[in-house]
């Protein structure tokens with residue numbers, strides 16, 4: 001019998017199951033309201049956009065209704081997040097709590113992107129191949145951590161980040177033997193999918209969700225109900241997914257997959273065996289040699305194409321990205337040659353495949369070889385079509401650009417300017433019930449901008465709600481703005497910021513996160529403040545200057561007095577409660593960079609529609625990002641701290657009020673010269689208030705002493 005749906009108040013409300021089951025459970029009316037709204041949509045169908053601030057308890061708030069509806073309808077609910085941290089929180093914290101409520105009657109599974117799982121067949125091939133030092137080091141790393149990761153998750157294993165080797169052992173649809181594989185029974189990917197196919201709740205990330213869309217919805221179990229958490233990231237992931245990219249490194253990796261030690265050709269040569277008559281063996285070998293020659297030619301063409309492009313960018317003074325396909329930059333003709341060469345590789349791989357098939361009965365492990373060559377051929381076909389698409393640059397609804405990556409690698413990229421149509425057609429229209437939630441979707445309390453960006457307009461009439469924070473922001477946080485500070489567009493801004501930061505941290509030596517919008521400025525400020533602050537006993541960490549993000553985060557957490565300077569990825573996804581983070585300093589209002597290709601194209605598109613790009617795009621984007629940065633500070637009811645916005649435009653400009661209305665507490669304007677002392681005084685007062693409150697609280701009885 002299908003279970004009926006529970007009353008939300010009986011679970012989340014006073015005296016409800018959660019407070020009976022969990023001693024420290026905190027009743028929050030906001031969580032009950034959130035869960036009620038989610039339950040209604042999951043039960044009745046439709047779309048719900050619901051913003052819920054940090055502290056509402058969103059994840060449990062949607063998990064409980066999801067389990068109830070999944071069990072009642074006997075159909076899985078997919079929960080998609082942007083970050084691994086949230087997936088881990090769901091499976092390790094929220095699912096066990098929900099299990100206690102539902103008496104362990106449901107199952108939940110996490111499914112990651114296929115490339116995360118180790119392919120045992122390819123792994124065995126790599127072990128059997130003639131390795132070099134690089135391969136041996138990789139094999140040692142994976143072998144030593146494999147026993148601790150029974151899910152075969154390469155990312156979890158901390159295996160060497162040698163991406164080209166990783167790709168060679170990762171599960172991949174183009175080289176999978178499926179049920180014919182000798183390892184099918186133990187295959188990590190197949191096991192993970194089987195588990196997901198039997199689960200009531202399937203936890204995935206946005207990227208896998210869009211891969212499922214691209215694979216005609218064959219990756220995930222059949223479903224019609226989705227919760228999208230961290231929904232403010234969905235558009236970005238969709239844009240990447242519906243886009244195209246070719247990098248010099250990717251071309252090299254594809255070549256390596258064919259010709260390197262343990263690669264496809266070595267494996268084919270080994271398996272030709274004695275049963276194959278000499279002439280036929282020679283015919284196959286000569287086909288391989290022919291492809292190797294084409295690859296050598298391609299290597300030269302690719303090098304020429306990318307270095308010519310790099311020269312052009314240098315001549316134009318471009319140091320990060322530039323659009324092409326218009327009057328600004330034409331791709332060098334070598335890219336067209338490159339596309340031809342890639343198609344020749346593909347054709348020749350098909351010729352080799354035909355030859356291997358003709359001799360199938362005489363070759364060892366033919367099926368394995370056929371799969372490897374077919375997979376290679378499919379990847380070269382996709383590389384060719386991507387290069388042709390980029391070379392032609394003819395779709396007006398796309399933006400095309402070149403981007404400089406780490407290590408001087410160049411990426412040719414294209415993506416749709418907007419993904420509203422794509423998301424509507426491929427995702428939203430396929431669902432019975434959809435919930436989009438995040439702590440930061442609204443601008444000045446309105447979800448209109450988010451709806452526009454997601455294409456939830458016209459026929460779509462989603463329900464909307466904004467749930468307030470359970471925190472007392474007026475008491476827990478101060479937001480100060482030095483109104484007379486230098487304008488961020490002034491050349492003095494960087495030097496003045498450095499000087500003010502040193503004074504501020506000396507006066508209020510609390511752990512601080514300084515958020516930048518550009519690496520250049522971060523570098524300048526870091527160079528100016530690191531020495532003086534270190535002399536005063538601070539640890540100073542700079543993104544991209546003191547190690548990888550995770551290393552910096554660990555060092556910052558374990559330091560007593562520390563300041564962390566970060567850009568893009570540090571504006572969200574950081575959860576440092578209590579004294580681990582007490583100040584967030586926003587250096588300038590985080591407007592999108594106007595000359596970034598996608599930003600520029602969106603701006604032009606809005607102008608063409610007669611809209612104001614500043615009002616419709618730049619301002620709402622910056623507001624949402626500022627709210628994300630703000631959200632790093634207050635993570636718990638007991639947290640307190642200061643947000644300092646150094647960009648005086650928030651107080652001085654006509655649009656500043658939109659930012660102010662979007663923050664959970666009022667800003668306090670002050671003079672830059674007074675700022676350090678004001679912040680310090682605020683912390684002193686807050687500490688006194690906390691101590692007084694603690695002194696007034698009677699001690700809890702702790703039972704008899706021994």
Ligand code: SF4
Pocket residue numbers: 118119120121122171172175176177178179181182183184187188189190
């Ligand atoms: S079934 Fe496919 S993914 Fe799994 S081990 Fe075999 S080839 Fe690899």
